[in-house]
Amino acid sequence: MTTPQTLFAKLWSAHEIMQRGDGTSLLWVDRHLVHEGSHHAFANLQSRGMKVNAPNLTFGVVDHYAPTRTGDVAPDIRRMIDTLGYNAKKNDIRLFDLCDPGQGIVHVIGPEQGLTLPGLLINCGDSHTSTHGAFGALAFGVGATEVAHILATQTIWQRRPRTMCIKVNGTLGPAVTAKDLALYWIAKLGADGARGHAIEYAGTAIEGLSMEGRLTLCNLSIEGGARLGLIAPDQVTFEYVKGRNFAPTGTDWDAALTDWQALHSDESAAFDREVTIDACEIAPTVTWGTSPEDALPITGHVPDPATLFGAKREHARLALEYMGLDAGMPIDTVKVDQIFIGSCTNGRIEDLRLAAKVLSGRKACIPGLVSPGSAAVKKQAEAEGLAQIFVGAGLEWADAGCSMCVGMNGDLVAAGKRCASSTNRNFKGRQGRGARTHLMSPAMVAAAAVTGHLTDVRPLLEGRL
Numbered sequence: 027m028t029t030p031q032t033l034f035a036k037l038w039s040a041h042e043i044m045q046r047g048d049g050t051s052l053l054w055v056d057r058h059l060v061h062e063g064s065h066h067a068f069a070n071l072q073s074r075g076m077k078v079n080a081p082n083l084t085f086g087v088v089d090h091y092a093p094t095r096t097g098d099v100a101p102d103i104r105r106m107i108d109t110l111g112y113n114a115k116k117n118d119i120r121l122f123d124l125c126d127p128g129q130g131i132v133h134v135i136g137p138e139q140g141l142t143l144p145g146l147l148i149n150c151g152d153s154h155t156s157t158h159g160a161f162g163a164l165a166f167g168v169g170a171t172e173v174a175h176i177l178a179t180q181t182i183w184q185r186r187p188r189t190m191c192i193k194v195n196g197t198l199g200p201a202v203t204a205k206d207l208a209l210y211w212i213a214k215l216g217a218d219g220a221r222g223h224a225i226e227y228a229g230t231a232i233e234g235l236s237m238e239g240r241l242t243l244c245n246l247s248i249e250g251g252a253r254l255g256l257i258a259p260d261q262v263t264f265e266y267v268k269g270r271n272f273a274p275t276g277t278d279w280d281a282a283l284t285d286w287q288a289l290h291s292d293e294s295a296a297f298d299r300e301v302t303i304d305a306c307e308i309a310p311t312v313t314w315g316t317s318p319e320d321a322l323p324i325t326g327h328v329p330d331p332a333t334l335f336g337a338k339r340e341h342a343r344l345a346l347e348y349m350g351l352d353a354g355m356p357i358d359t360v361k362v363d364q365i366f367i368g369s370c371t372n373g374r375i376e377d378l379r380l381a382a383k384v385l386s387g388r389k390a391c392i393p394g395l396v397s398p399g400s401a402a403v404k405k406q407a408e409a410e411g412l413a414q415i416f417v418g419a420g421l422e423w424a425d426a427g428c429s430m431c432v433g434m435n436g437d438l439v440a441a442g443k444r445c446a447s448s449t450n451r452n453f454k455g456r457q458g459r460g461a462r463t464h465l466m467s468p469a470m471v472a473a474a475a476v477t478g479h480l481t482d483v484r485p486l487l488e489g490r491l
């Protein structure tokens with residue numbers, strides 16, 4: 027009898043070309059996604075007189091520096107965009123440029139275009155590449171040197187991560203989303219709680235998630251220290267993929283489907299670690315500090331550093347100082363200056379639908395920016411009347427890109443200002459020097475927009491779900 031295998035093990039061995047004595051393996055890369063940050067790698071290649079090895083498996087997209095509100099950007103930002111254009115052209119790479127209807131954040135357009143498929147190994151020089159694991163793909167971020175290696179060889183050397191299963195039983199409560207689930211487990215296990223592991227998410231609560239929710243969850247895997255996140259593909263996955271631009275068709279589709287149906291962990295396959303969570307324990311969650319692990323239910327209180335020990339105490343003290351919060355205050359009394367809805371974490375159509383449900387017929391009492399994750403999401407949101415709801419509420423409706431998630435395009439939060447944000451990182455200065463970020467679901471961001479402070483969205487959504 028063969029040993030039961032995890033999904034991760036199946037994907038790893040399907041891509042392993044050889045092993046080196048030091049425990050690393052050479053893996054075949056099925057899709058290489060590149061954004062503006064790839065310029066060092068292209069320069070490296072050019073200095074060696076090399077060209078991209080597999081241009082048909084390499085896809086470029088303008089996202090981090092994409093102008094999302096002004097129509098144009100400063101010359102140094104423009105140069106980053108133009109450099110990617112130059113490198114893509116020179117190497118015959120398909121580029122989703124600013125004016126392309128397929129443009130958007132790399133982790134939003136991969137799935138949207140059908141470039142992200144079950145069973146593939148997907149790399150990008152970006153930590154949130156874990157997002158694509160939602161399809162049962164082996165997807166992980168790589169550094170600049172590795173980007174150059176992949177461009178040159180279409181392969182990558184990797185140390186095999188350990189495996190971990192996060193099993194989520196039950197069902198999430200009303201207005202409790204994949205974002206809340208992710209912040210919940212990261213708060214529970216810590217920002218390095220899954221370090222060195224490949225996580226597989228399983229259980230009824232995961233099966234109940236839409237593709238959008240699964241993408242949000244896998245996106246945040248990295249914030250819990252994991253190398254990657256994975257969800258076994260199922261009917262929800264297959265239905266999402268079918269008919270997408272780059273998805274297989276005809277008999278190729280039938281063959282792919284047969285392969286994909288085998289992509290799950292065998293019953294009784296052993297993981298190095300297993301964690302079980304009960305979905306009904308999870309409330310809408312927000313962060314109070316400067317790490318995604320600094321998260322608590324909206325009904326909770328900001329921790330008092332005096333009740334913590336060692337490094338945790340010092341971290342909390344500094345975080346509260348930076349965030350301008352008092353120990354012990356109820357988190358829902360924290361006043362917010364502005365909001366941001368968007369990013370590869372929560373900039374998809376379903377995210378916008380939920381935020382619009384909260385905002386419909388209401389006004390935002392603070393300013394805010396809504397940036398759809400892709401041009402296609404933008405178009406769809408406008409067709410569905412969601413954009414009109416955002417604008418009607420007094421928010422700014424922007425173009426697609428990373429935007430205020432990281433502010434590389436100039437969309438920044440001013441020093442000392444507090445932003446309720448649907449993004450994935452609340453590090454010091456993440457949205458701008460001195461800016462204060464609170465992470466939460468898009469529904470919770472919308473609730474903060476309506477009241478001007480961190481707010482439990484559940485009463486606002488009553489009768490609207």
Ligand SMILES: CC(C)[C@H](C(=O)O)[C@@H](O)C(=O)O
Nearest residue numbers: 063090151152153154167432
């Ligand atoms: C700029 C980029 C390389 C970076 C990443 O690796 O994730 C960014 O996308 C982020 O979210 O911080």
Ligand code: SF4
Nearest residue numbers: 154369370428431432
């Ligand atoms: S949206 Fe934010 S987290 Fe996602 S790739 Fe862009 S900068 Fe990184």
